[in-house]
Amino acid sequence: MDQRYLVNFDLQQLDKQVADLLVVGSGVAGLTAALTGSRYGRVVLLSKSLLEGNTAHAQGGIAAAIGSKDHWRKHWEDTIRAGAGLCDEQAVSILVREGPDRIRELMALGARFDMAGGSLALAREGGHSCHRILHAGGDATGREIERALAEAVRQEPGIRVVAPAFAVDLLTVDGHCCGVLAADAQGRLTAYLARATIVATGGAAQVYSRTTGSPVVTGDGMAMAYRAGAELMDMEFVQFHPTGLKVPDGSCPLITEAARGEGGILLDHSGRRFMPAVHPMAELAPRDVVARAIAEVMQDTRTDHVWLDLRHLTGVDLAERFPTVFETCRAYGLDIRTDLIPVSPVAHYFMGGIRTDYHGRTSLPGLYACGEAACLAVHGANRLASNSLLDGLVYGHRAAEAAAQQGLPLSDQELLRLKIRHDGAAGQTTSQQAQEIRDVIQKLMWDHVGLVRSGAGLDKASRRLAELRAHLSPGIPHPAIWETANLLTVAQLITRAAALRTESRGSHYRLDYPERDDEHWLTHIVFTRDGTRVLSKEEVFAHELAQPAHP
Numbered sequence: 001m002d003q004r005y006l007v008n009f010d011l012q013q014l015d016k017q018v019a020d021l022l023v024v025g026s027g028v029a030g031l032t033a034a035l036t037g038s039r040y041g042r043v044v045l046l047s048k049s050l051l052e053g054n055t056a057h058a059q060g061g062i063a064a065a066i067g068s069k070d071h072w073r074k075h076w077e078d079t080i081r082a083g084a085g086l087c088d089e090q091a092v093s094i095l096v097r098e099g100p101d102r103i104r105e106l107m108a109l110g111a112r113f114d115m116a117g118g119s120l121a122l123a124r125e126g127g128h129s130c131h132r133i134l135h136a137g138g139d140a141t142g143r144e145i146e147r148a149l150a151e152a153v154r155q156e157p158g159i160r161v162v163a164p165a166f167a168v169d170l171l172t173v174d175g176h177c178c179g180v181l182a183a184d185a186q187g188r189l190t191a192y193l194a195r196a197t198i199v200a201t202g203g204a205a206q207v208y209s210r211t212t213g214s215p216v217v218t219g220d221g222m223a224m225a226y227r228a229g230a231e232l233m234d235m236e237f238v239q240f241h242p243t244g245l246k247v248p249d250g251s252c253p254l255i256t257e258a259a260r261g262e263g264g265i266l267l268d269h270s271g272r273r274f275m276p277a278v279h280p281m282a283e284l285a286p287r288d289v290v291a292r293a294i295a296e297v298m299q300d301t302r303t304d305h306v307w308l309d310l311r312h313l314t315g316v317d318l319a320e321r322f323p324t325v326f327e328t329c330r331a332y333g334l335d336i337r338t339d340l341i342p343v344s345p346v347a348h349y350f351m352g353g354i355r356t357d358y359h360g361r362t363s364l365p366g367l368y369a370c371g372e373a374a375c376l377a378v379h380g381a382n383r384l385a386s387n388s389l390l391d392g393l394v395y396g397h398r399a400a401e402a403a404a405q406q407g408l409p410l411s412d413q414e415l416l417r418l419k420i421r422h423d424g425a426a427g428q429t430t431s432q433q434a435q436e437i438r439d440v441i442q443k444l445m446w447d448h449v450g451l452v453r454s455g456a457g458l459d460k461a462s463r464r465l466a467e468l469r470a471h472l473s474p475g476i477p478h479p480a481i482w483e484t485a486n487l488l489t490v491a492q493l494i495t496r497a498a499a500l501r502t503e504s505r506g507s508h509y510r511l512d513y514p515e516r517d518d519e520h521w522l523t524h525i526v527f528t529r530d531g532t533r534v535l536s537k538e539e540v541f542a543h544e545l546a547q548p549a550h551p
Contacts, residue, residue: 002227002489002529005169005422006474006482007189009181012419014191018412019044019160021403022179022194024167024221027055028142028389029371030200031149032102032396033403037198038158040404044192045153046182047163048201048479049216055142055389059256059324060125061135062145062393063386064099067122070132072096079387082127082286083380084506085522086234088537091378094358095387095394102393103134111148112136125261125385127286133386139256139324145389162192166479167220170197170228170367173418176408177228177366187477193415196366196407198399199225200392203350203372204490205238206483208450209442211347212241212254221373223486225354226493230364232527233375233540234352235490236497236508239383240451242266242290244346245328246305252346253328255308257385260284262316267307267340268297274306288382288507291345295451298344307340345451349388351379351507352497355526360399363528366408370399377524377540381506427475434484437468441484441491449495454511458499465492497525500534 020041023034034045065075075096080087107113113134114121123133136144153159164185171179171191179193204219205211226232243255260266260283265273278293279285285293294306310318318337319326329336353375360368371392378391429437444464448457465488474485503517504510524540526533 002223002485003424004227005181005424006485007168007181007477008423008475009189010421011171011191014189016191016193016416017044018415019192019194020196020407021400022046022192022197023200024180024198025200025202025371025373026050026150026163027200027202027371028145028149028392029396030198031146031153032393033198033200033370033400034153034159035149035156036397036400037404038156041158043159044194045159045161046165046167046180046192047161048166048220050150050161050163052214052216055146055392059139059141059254060258060261061123061133061141061386062103062389063125063128063132063384064103064134064390065096065132066100066103066120066134067130067132070130072100074129075132078128079384080380082382082384084382084516085380085518086377086506086524086537087380088377088540091358091376094398095378095390098394099390102390102397106145106148106393109148109152111145113144114138123258123261124284125257126281126284126290127384128284133258133261135258137323138320139258139322142389166482167201167224168482170224171420172228172364173420175229175365177364178408178410178415178418183477183479189477193418194407195410195415196368196403198360198403199354199367199369199373200371200396201373203353204487205347205350207441207445207487207491207494208347209446210244210252212244212252213347218483219486219490220483221369222353223489225362225364225367225369226489226527226529228364228367229529230362230367231355232353232493233355233524234377234497235493235527236501236525237351237381237506238347238494239287239349239351239507240291240345241348242287242294242345243308243343245332246342246344247332254346255325255341255343256322257287259308259310259322259325262310262321263313264308264310266290266294267309269301269303269307286382287385288509291451292509294343294345305342305344308343309340310336311338311340347450349383351375351381351383356399358398359402360395361402368399368403370395381508427481428473429471429476429481431478431480434472434474434478434481437472438484438487440468441465441487445491445494449491449498452509452511453498455499458495461495462492462499465495493527496527496532500525500532
């Protein structure tokens with residue numbers, strides 16, 4: 001499906017930089033990994049655009065059983081329930097038990113969470129059985145977490161930040177990852193070599209035309225890992241957030257789930273509240289339930305949105321509690337205190353990604369992954385609200401610990417003597433053509449591989465994506481071309497996985513197979529360049545993934 005490398009190069013002719021640990025990505029997972037790894041050696045952090053990933057856009061908060069009336073077991077149960085039968089229970093246990101300590105460390109770095117009466121102000125969101133969501137700046141939690149982590153990274157002399165830097169491909173020798181081929185703003189290539197490489201590049205929601213995802217998060221890490229031979233898992237599970245602001249300019253600003261957590265309700269165009277008839281938790285049901293309910297109402301009423309109503313929340317200063325939402329809506333002429341808010345589902349988060357074990361190790365020795373780019377089934381088929389930032393903290397820390405202690409046993413001189421050459425990338429696609437192909441991918445995926453899927457639609461998408469693949473020749477060095485190539489790879493894998501899973505579960509819903517099928521599909525679909533495997537839950541985590549060895 002893909003050529004091995006996107007550009008031609010000769011490692012011996014390139015500028016080379018060496019580190020003990022190389023981290024690609026600067027969201028919560030990448031920054032955490034860099035900080036943790038700096039305790040053990042030299043770290044290089046590559047970022048396409050510092051402080052402009054999905055973390056900065058995260059509004060609602062970060063979930064943790066940190067309140068006096070909460071317990072990690074409750075958080076575990078809520079996460080398992082939301083995951084629709086496909087969560088790895090040990091992975092969830094690690095997340096919810098280690099999460100509070102990671103948050104306390106974050107606070108020690110200077111992260112300022114909102115307080116109430118001298119204690120942490122804890123909110124509630126969909127799928128949670130109690131109030132356990134820490135938030136900052138009302139609805140600017142991700143921005144505050146990234147600020148605190150980024151400041152700590154800047155102050156750490158053992159971390160070198162290289163930005164902007166576009167990670168083009170993972171470098172491999174004899175089936176081992178030994179670094180990354182990256183380009184600077186002028187397109188010059190540099191080889192960043194390391195004993196261990198951590199991919200923390202985020203998801204790929206830009207594969208859809210309507211998404212809350214940052215424009216810079218384009219599935220690069222997943223596609224690079226796939227080309228390098230690593231395993232990817234659960235690619236059919238893409239979460240659609242129920243409430244993206246529906247506005248004429250086509251942008252999709254997020255309306256945080258915390259708005260429903262405070263008591264916001266969803267109405268159809270006749271003013272009828274419809275969620276109580278759908279699920280016992282009504283507006284606080286898991287995201288897949290709410291998103292599909294909205295889609296059904298939109299179809300039944302032949303409209304392109306429903307209404308989110310906050311007008312009755314008289315005991316809450318909405319401008320103070322939700323300043324980001326308040327200002328966003330005001331920019332479109334809406335006052336959330338007096339106006340109904342038009343909302344519809346939007347692509348939001350990837351549960352699938354590069355397959356890892358509990359320590360961030362992938363199937364490719366020397367390569368680790370964490371955050372949204374990774375998949376260890378901690379979120380199952382549907383992520384519980386506000387578990388994403390926690391995932392980045394917990395597993396970013398774990399991946400760095402493992403990478404620092406178990407990286408390839410190579411000296412700087414041995415890394416510098418490695419020989420890699422690629423001559424097969426005869427590029428013809430221009431950046432303008434790449435953007436046109438990207439537009440087609442996004443519309444195709446939204447129409448046929450989105451919130452509601454069918455065999456016929458998936459087949460149409462698969463054939464059209466294959467045609468686009470035949471017309472894409474990405475050898476010309478340009479970020480827009482590389483991003484389109486990566487999005488196309490991810491789009492094809494999502495489509496293939498969605499076609500294979502002949503049931504509906506969590507975020508994956510098929511009109512032609514509307515029922516959940518535990519008899520046949522308590523399984524995980526795993527892709528590599530060499531083929532496809534369908535593994536039981538027991539098979540997926542029956543063993544640790546590959547241990548690094550000397551190449």
